[in-house]
Every structure is written in C-alpha cells, then in structure tokens.
Amino acid sequence: MATVVELIAARKRFGNVEAVRGVDLAIAAGEVVALLGPNGAGKTTSISLMLGLRQPTSGEARLFGLSPSDRRARSRCGVMLQESGVTAVLRVAEIVDLFRSYYPAPLPTERVLALSGLTDKAASFTGRLSGGERQRLYFALAICGDPEALFLDEPSVGMDVTARRGMVETIRAFAAAGKTIVLTTHYLDEADQLARRIVVIDHGVVIADASPPQIKARVASKRVSFSTTPPLTDDVLRTLPARLLERDGARVRLLSGEPERLLHLLFERGVPVHELEVVGADLEEAFISLTSGQEARP
Amino acid sequence: MSTPVAGVVPLAGLLLRQTLAEIRIRRRIPAFSAVNLALPVVFYAFFGLPVAQRTFADGRSVGAHVLASFGAYAVGSVMVYAFGIGVANERAMRIDLLLRATPLPPAVHLLAKIITALVYSCISLALLIGFGVLVGGVHQPVGVWLSVALRLLAGSLPFIGLGFLIGYRYGPNAAPAVANLIYLPMSFASGLFMPLDQLPGFVRAVAPWLPSYHYAQLAWNALGAPTERLAVSVLWLAGYAVLFLGLALRTYRREEDRKFG
Numbered sequence: 001m002a003t004v005v006e007l008i009a010a011r012k013r014f015g016n017v018e019a020v021r022g023v024d025l026a027i028a029a030g031e032v033v034a035l036l037g038p039n040g041a042g043k044t045t046s047i048s049l050m051l052g053l054r055q056p057t058s059g060e061a062r063l064f065g066l067s068p069s070d071r072r073a074r075s076r077c078g079v080m081l082q083e084s085g086v087t088a089v090l091r092v093a094e095i096v097d098l099f100r101s102y103y104p105a106p107l108p109t110e111r112v113l114a115l116s117g118l119t120d121k122a123a124s125f126t127g128r129l130s131g132g133e134r135q136r137l138y139f140a141l142a143i144c145g146d147p148e149a150l151f152l153d154e155p156s157v158g159m160d161v162t163a164r165r166g167m168v169e170t171i172r173a174f175a176a177a178g179k180t181i182v183l184t185t186h187y188l189d190e191a192d193q194l195a196r197r198i199v200v201i202d203h204g205v206v207i208a209d210a211s212p213p214q215i216k217a218r219v220a221s222k223r224v225s226f227s228t229t230p231p232l233t234d235d236v237l238r239t240l241p242a243r244l245l246e247r248d249g250a251r252v253r254l255l256s257g258e259p260e261r262l263l264h265l266l267f268e269r270g271v272p273v274h275e276l277e278v279v280g281a282d283l284e285e286a287f288i289s290l291t292s293g294q295e296a297r298p
Numbered sequence: 299m300s301t302p303v304a305g306v307v308p309l310a311g312l313l314l315r316q317t318l319a320e321i322r323i324r325r326r327i328p329a330f331s332a333v334n335l336a337l338p339v340v341f342y343a344f345f346g347l348p349v350a351q352r353t354f355a356d357g358r359s360v361g362a363h364v365l366a367s368f369g370a371y372a373v374g375s376v377m378v379y380a381f382g383i384g385v386a387n388e389r390a391m392r393i394d395l396l397l398r399a400t401p402l403p404p405a406v407h408l409l410a411k412i413i414t415a416l417v418y419s420c421i422s423l424a425l426l427i428g429f430g431v432l433v434g435g436v437h438q439p440v441g442v443w444l445s446v447a448l449r450l451l452a453g454s455l456p457f458i459g460l461g462f463l464i465g466y467r468y469g470p471n472a473a474p475a476v477a478n479l480i481y482l483p484m485s486f487a488s489g490l491f492m493p494l495d496q497l498p499g500f501v502r503a504v505a506p507w508l509p510s511y512h513y514a515q516l517a518w519n520a521l522g523a524p525t526e527r528l529a530v531s532v533l534w535l536a537g538y539a540v541l542f543l544g545l546a547l548r549t550y551r552r553e554e555d556r557k558f559g
Contacts, residue, residue: 053395053398053558054558055558055559071306071401071403072305072306074399074400075305077399079396079399079400081395081396083392083395084393084395084396085391085392085395086396087323087388087391088391090319090322090323094319094322098316098319099400101307101311101312101315101316102307102312102400102401103307103401104305104306104307141396145401
C-alpha cells in the first residue's frame with residue numbers, strides 16, 4: 001500500500017523544550033489512526049510536522065511522498081486544527097464554497113453541509129455559530145475538498161453527544177470509502193470506535209503503536225470497583241498497590257496491576273467491600289497506565 | 299499565470315475566487331466603508347466645498363486641488379486601515395493557521411488582499427470625485443481625473459507597507475488607535491486638509507519629510523501644480539515604500555518563524 005504520511009526520525013525543538021523527540025511513523029493509504037497522549041505529549045506538534053505547518057528541527061516529514069508544504073500534497077488533504085479561526089462575516093455556505101474552490105475536485109456544497117450537519121445553518125454568519133456548530137463548520141471545511149487524507153486534531157471538542165455521534169458516523173463513512181484518517185482525541189471511546197491503529201505518544205516519543213485490542217492487552221491492569229463505608233481514606237489508599245481512578249461517595253474505582261494482592265490487603269485490614277467488580281481495563285485505563293510509565297512499559 | 303500542475307487548482311482561478319471573497323468580506327464590515335468611503339466625502343464637504351469655485355493666482359482650480367488632496371487621503375486611508383486593522387484582526391483570530399493548511403498559497407492570499415484594496419480605492423475615488431463634480435461643480439477634463447486616480451493607485455505602495463507594518467506589529471485593540479495616531483496627523487501635516495501656507499511654521503518645515511506630502515504631489519502635479527517635479531515625488535515614495543515594506547517584512551518573518559517555523 002502506498003504511504004500517505006511519513007515521519008522519519010522527526011524532532012522538533014521550541015526553545016528549551018523538545019516537543020517531539022525522534023518519531024518514526026508511516027501511515028499507509030486507507031489506515032485510520034488515532035494519536036493518543038496527554039496534553040503536551042506532542043500530538044499536535046506531530047500533526048503540524050506531517051502537514052508542513054511546522055518544520056522539523058531534524059529528521060524529515062513526507063506527505064504523499066512530497067514535501068508537506070507542496071501544493072500537490074495539500075490538494076489531497078483535508079485538515080481540522082485546534083484554535084484556528086475563520087472570518088466572522090461570511091455565511092456558512094459561502095465559506096464552504098470558498099474553501100471548495102481551493103481543491104481540484106470538491107464535493108458539492110449541499111453534500112458537505114449535510115455530512116457535517118449544517119444544512120439548517122447554511123445562511124448563518126460564521127461569527128454567530130455556537131461552539132459546537134463552529135466545530136462542525138471546521139469539519140465541513142476539512143472534508144469539502146473530498147480529500148484522500150483527513151487530519152483531525154481534537155475534532156469533537158465542544159460538540160454535544162448527538163453532534164459527536166453524527167461526526168463519528170461521517171468519519172466512519174469516509175474510512176469505509178478508503179480514505180486515510182489521522183486524528184487526535186481526548187475521547188478515548190471515539191478512538192476505540194474509529195481507529196484501527198492507535199499510536200500513543202508521551203513526552204514526544206511513541207510509546208505504543210498497535211490496534212485497540214492489542215493496546216488493551218498490553219496492559220495487565222484490572223479495574224477494581226467496590227463500595228465501602230466509611231469511605232476509603234487517602235491514607236489507606238496510599239498503601240495499596242493501585243491507582244485511584246474515581247471516588248464517588250462510598251464507591252471507588254481503582255486500577256491495579258496486582259488485583260489479588262489488592263483484595264488480600266483490603267480484607268486483611270478489615271475494609272468492608274460490597275458490590276465488588278473486577279474487570280479488564282478499557283482503553284482509557286490502558287492509556288493511563290501506559291502514559292504513567294510503570295506497570296505497562298514493556 | 300504559470301504552467302498548469304496536475305491535481306491542483308490553477309493559480310488564476312484561486313486568485314479570482316479569493317479576491318471576490320475578500321471584497322465581500324470588506325463590504326460586510328460597515329466601519330471599513332464608513333472610514334474609507336464616506337469620511338473622505340464628508341471631509342471634502344467641510345474643507346473643499348466652501349472654496350470649490352475659487353482659483354489660485356495662476357488660474358488653477360482650488361476645488362480640484364482640494365479634491366486631489368482628499369483623493370490622496372482616501373487611497374492612503376484604504377491601504378493603512380485595510381491592511382493595518384485587517385491584518386491585526388486576522389492574526390488575532392488565527393485565520394492564517396487554517397488557510398496555511400489548505401492548498402491556497404500565502405502569496406495568492408496576499409495578492410487578493412492588495413487587489414481588493416485597489417478596488418476599494420477606486421470606489422472611494424469615484425465617490426469623492428463624483429461628489430466634487432456634481433455637488434461642488436468642480437470641472438476638469440476626464441483625462442485629468444483619470445491621471446489623478448492612476449497616479450494615486452500606483453503610488454500607494456508606501457501606505458500598503460505602513461498598513462502591513464501596523465497590522466503585524468499590533469494587536470486588534472491597538473491597531474486602529476495606532477493607525478489613526480499615525481495617519482491622521484501625518485495627513486494634516488502634509489497639507490491634505492488645509493493648504494500648508496495656512497499651517498504653523500514647524501508643520502511647514504516637517505511636511506517635505508512626510509510620505510503623504512509627496513504622495514499628494516503626484517495628484518497636484520497632474521493638475522499642473524508647480525511645487526515638485528514628478529521624479530522627486532516618485533523617489534521619495536519609492537524610498538518610503540522600501541523602508542515600510544522592509545520593516546513589515548522583518549516583523550512578518552519573525553512571526554512566520556514563531557508560528558510556522
């Protein structure tokens with residue numbers, strides 16, 4: 001399969017901070033890849049390098065085998081960025097039309113509006129849109145050129161549940177049509193639903209690169225949930241082989257690499273345990289333990 | 299414009315669509331039209347109409363002279379405000395970030411803005427001269443008006459440079475104030491609002507150093523004013539264009555490095 005995106009030993013330094021510290025990554029045509037990592041991990045910088053919005057300090061970035069700033073490469077990509085803006089005084093349909101004119105074989109305007117759920121807003125000025133509608137507009141601008149590759153940096157931030165579901169459906173349809181999709185997201189369920197490959201980035205390096213089930217399998221951790229009264233204190237928690245995920249009144253949710261020893265200690269200390277549940281970690285928890293860097297590091 | 303490249307939109311088509319969009323965007327900003335299309339006419343009504351039918355000792359029309367002055371004021375104003383305030387706003391809204399990821403080359407985007415500013419300059423000149431002719435009864439051969447307009451459009455480069463310099467140096471809150479603080483006193487001190495011989499001595503001493511003074515000379519010269527040779531005006535304007543565009547380019551490059559380096 002042809003390679004769409006390539007980062008070769010890419011490094012990017014901003015002053016004293018090295019945001020990307022040697023990333024090698026190749027994404028083939030038709031792949032749907034999610035970049036995951038905590039804030040400041042280097043996801044956005046990596047996408048910027050792929051798109052030629054940033055120049056690598058060393059190493060190389062290629063897009064469709066070309067320099068990422070080449071117009072021929074950009075004409076085959078649709079991009080949705082965080083914290084970018086558009087003029088406030090064009091109507092939604094007008095700005096979609098303008099962006100369509102940048103691409104050689106764009107989708108019809110009505111179809112773009114329908115796919116991004118903006119048909120009702122076609123005549124609204126962009127400056128009057130709500131946060132979620134704005135995000136849908138950026139999605140519309142990303143897909144309007146009927147791109148072969150779609151880059152989405154935190155696409156569903158600010159969208160409500162319905163809008164998110166709609167966008168996930170549209171992205172799935174694009175993926176089914178053989179498009180290459182690279183996205184970053186904080187919503188791990190979104191990555192799990194969409195991506196067939198997850199690249200976990202932390203502190204500017206790739207710490208895992210596999211399918212969602214493989215990522216989950218790499219984490220030995222189990223999620224241990226139970227209720228207890230009186231509520232578990234921080235002092236007790238600190239002595240347990242577990243990380244606190246959530247505490248809601250009497251209910252606690254822990255992540256542990258040694259669930260048997262954890263339960264043994266709880267019983268030994270006479271902590272009453274009700275409604276016990278021990279299950280395999282889901283993607284979010286896998287992610288926490290991967291990036292926290294202890295039990296899951298291979 | 300260049301040889302066609304497979305799989306991309308031809309540059310001429312991109313430029314046309316982008317220019318039409320920029321014109322529409324400007325049209326929808328009432329403050330821009332008020333300042334650049336209405337204000338020069340209002341100023342002419344105050345300063346020009348009362349003297350429209352007078353003549354200088356050498357027989358030249360005072361009304362036409364003042365019309366040329368406000369023509370220079372109007373085109374300079376379009377350039378300084380369109381680029382000064384427009385660029386400051388677009389930078390603050392991070393409009394350049396998303397555009398940079400599209401196949402629209404930054405040079406085409408810039409050229410579309412310059413063409414748009416020239417279109418608005420033409421509209422502003424047509425309104426102003428039309429007002430002078432119809433309301434003020436100022437008459438000159440059509441060729442003379444065309445010469446005034448062409449000289450003002452061609453000589454506007456220093457003001458494009460000044461606009462960019464302000465737009466790249468200042469944020470959207472400071473840019474309008476800075477543009478006004480520079481452009482209004484400079485126009486006044488160049489004799490665009492009142493003849494220089496009615497202004498204080500120190501202003502008369504400063505005027506020949508200002509770009510708008512030499513800019514207005516282009517238009518006055520087209521009406522036969524004997525004050526400055528055309529080549530001298532052109533040299534001064536070229537010097538200011540190099541200075542302002544050079545400073546603007548330096549600021550622009552620094553920002554490019556920070557944003558896209």
